[in-house]
Amino acid sequence: RRVARAAGLPPILITTMPKSASESIWNRLAEGLGLGQSHVSIGLFPDCALVPHRVGLFASGGVIAKEHIRPTEHNLRVLRTHGIARIVVHLRDPRQATLSWAHFVRDDIARRPLAPIWRRIVPPPRVLQRGLEATIDWCLEHYLPLLMGFIEGWVAMAHDPRADLAVRCLTFEQFRLAP
Numbered sequence: 001r002r003v004a005r006a007a008g009l010p011p012i013l014i015t016t017m018p019k020s021a022s023e024s025i026w027n028r029l030a031e032g033l034g035l036g037q038s039h040v041s042i043g044l045f046p047d048c049a050l051v052p053h054r055v056g057l058f059a060s061g062g063v064i065a066k067e068h069i070r071p072t073e074h075n076l077r078v079l080r081t082h083g084i085a086r087i088v089v090h091l092r093d094p095r096q097a098t099l100s101w102a103h104f105v106r107d108d109i110a111r112r113p114l115a116p117i118w119r120r121i122v123p124p125p126r127v128l129q130r131g132l133e134a135t136i137d138w139c140l141e142h143y144l145p146l147l148m149g150f151i152e153g154w155v156a157m158a159h160d161p162r163a164d165l166a167v168r169c170l171t172f173e174q175f176r177l178a179p
Helices: 002-006 022-033 052-058 073-081 094-107 132-142 144-158 172-177
Strands: 012-016 036-038 063-067 086-091 166-171
Touching: 012 022, 022 036, 022 063, 036 052, 052 073, 086 144, 086 172, 094 132, 094 144, 132 144, 144 166, 166 172
Parallel strands: 012 063, 012 086, 036 063, 086 166
Antiparallel strands: none
8 A cells, every 4th residue: 555655546435336246346456556455434235334534544545445335424524524526336237236135145144143233134034044036035125225225326426516526437237348
């Protein structure tokens, strides 16, 4: 990070929908640009909140952060306070992201001892025990609306002429065509 900051590389903040290739993008950009990697929020999607102190350190440059933050009043205020005027929002077709999430929940998160902390976005055990179809149905009912809210919030920000944050929306499909 020191080398990247000394070279004048700015901070890059990417907020993403879960299950949109965000880890791959974050890692590739960090490696390709020689940036350090960090997280500047706490919480779990869709309730991630920026941590002001971390954003202050991030703002000095040389680092890329990948988060799942929404454009809440708190998050926007923290960005403004620390002079962050641009953000990349990475999106994916929410139907694809929901299906990917259902598989991820079944194959990964549901097997973790701390899975209950994800209760808002992970089906309860009784649903998971009924198989993938029941898991997908639960995710369509409970998880898909959260993704839609994420998209709607950021797209509204991107088109708001009064916004003091430049929002650049990119998609999973664009990434797949030109990684």
